[in-house]
Amino acid sequence: MRKIPLLKIWMLLVLSLLPCLSIAENLPINSLCPVQTLQHPQAGKVLIWQHHFDGVFDLAMAPETPSGVAPIIRLSFGGSKEPVCHFSSVVVHKGGNWGWHVAWGSKAKTSLMVVRVDGEAWVSSIPKKLVSQTAYALAFSEKDGILMLDYHLLSDSASLKHTMTSSDEGRNWDTVDLHQ
Numbered sequence: 001m002r003k004i005p006l007l008k009i010w011m012l013l014v015l016s017l018l019p020c021l022s023i024a025e026n027l028p029i030n031s032l033c034p035v036q037t038l039q040h041p042q043a044g045k046v047l048i049w050q051h052h053f054d055g056v057f058d059l060a061m062a063p064e065t066p067s068g069v070a071p072i073i074r075l076s077f078g079g080s081k082e083p084v085c086h087f088s089s090v091v092v093h094k095g096g097n098w099g100w101h102v103a104w105g106s107k108a109k110t111s112l113m114v115v116r117v118d119g120e121a122w123v124s125s126i127p128k129k130l131v132s133q134t135a136y137a138l139a140f141s142e143k144d145g146i147l148m149l150d151y152h153l154l155s156d157s158a159s160l161k162h163t164m165t166s167s168d169e170g171r172n173w174d175t176v177d178l179h180q
Helices: 006-024
Strands: 036-040 044-053 056-063 087-095 099-106 111-118 128-131 135-143 146-153 161-166 176-179
Touching: 036 087, 044 087, 056 087, 056 099, 087 135, 087 146, 099 135, 099 146, 111 135, 128 146
Parallel strands: none
Antiparallel strands: 036 044, 044 056, 087 099, 099 111, 111 128, 135 146, 146 161, 161 176
């Protein structure tokens, strides 16, 4: 059995983390929630985190840029002043060739919210409230041109999964299905 020197393991670990640090090192990230990262082969990398804006905690997003200086996009508004993690779950999904879909469960607003983010202008649509309960375990998927958002509600049993669908790239959300 061949032994790998500890220094080589440490160097490999540091080098594997460098791509994750390239955006974050230039952003004022001091999040109370886990930072979400999505790497897309054509669109690059985006980060989503809870950010402190003018005295309140809201959700923010930033793309990786060639210059390393990324614009911070505010996704949620009217957050809480309480310094705790307010987002039970956050998920991001590449939306065609135009941008991103972002969904989150908000503890402060007791809701499931969704927003579309333009990938060139880096502006977001007004957040839409899909459900008036706190959601977690969010997951986007896409099949035959239909965008699906799976989630669980804090008020349900853990085995009960809900699904909302959109046939127009997330502009409108329809059907609610329950799965055991």
